[in-house]
Amino acid sequence: MMFFTRILTFLSVTALLTAALPLVPRTNVGEGTYYNPGLGSCGITNTASDMIVAVSHLLYDSYPGATANPNLNPICNKKLVATYGGKSVTVTVTDRCMGCAGVYDLDFSPAAFSRLASTSVGRINGVNWEWVA
Template sequence: MMFFTRILAFLSVSALLSAALPLVPRANVGEGTWYYPGLGSCGITNTASDMIVAVSHLLYDSYPGATANPNLNPICGKKLVATYGGKSVTVTVTDKCMGCAGKYDLDFTPTAFSKLASTSVGRLTGVDWKWA
């Protein structure tokens, strides 16, 4: 009987803790740069004014469900929110960044980058981002 009481107490505490601790979306941190897009790896043609982003080739190619055909990568079309210096921008993944060295680096269009900082800055260190 004592064993049953302890198990019941453990399960009760576990249930209370899981209800009290909400899930927090995981944030990623990387460098942010900008580029002039064209036909991206997702098979979509974009312009400099589109609110899109290229994620690092390291993330793009290892994303769950990625295949040999980059146009069919499930990361395509996903939205993310990037934050830098107290400013945020929501962008859609349509490309991969071959020049990105870090797994969580992002390459924005000039319009999207300018929501975070002036394009004259060129590179942002410490861009936080999470899936929207």
């Protein structure tokens, strides 16, 4: 009986510790482009020098809590870290990218894009990104 009590205690503690651990961030992969921002879907006006990003309309419109009013989308002002070619940039979501074909594609401001690659490239494939907690 003592053996079963110890096993049960061990399993209970293990389950509690596992539940308390933070989730491992999910890395998304998509294409990266850049655009000249202005008034975005979040209702925020940005410039080319701001460290912002537009996420794919597929992600923006299906984000949990999204409503018919894009200004109220909970994805607005979320931060993400994008990595490409060994370089990283932290950006804030302020817009929706209607030209993005993939769910995880990103459209950066020129300033943010240039932290990953030269704007002369125009499009970069294999941008890894994840949400900042």
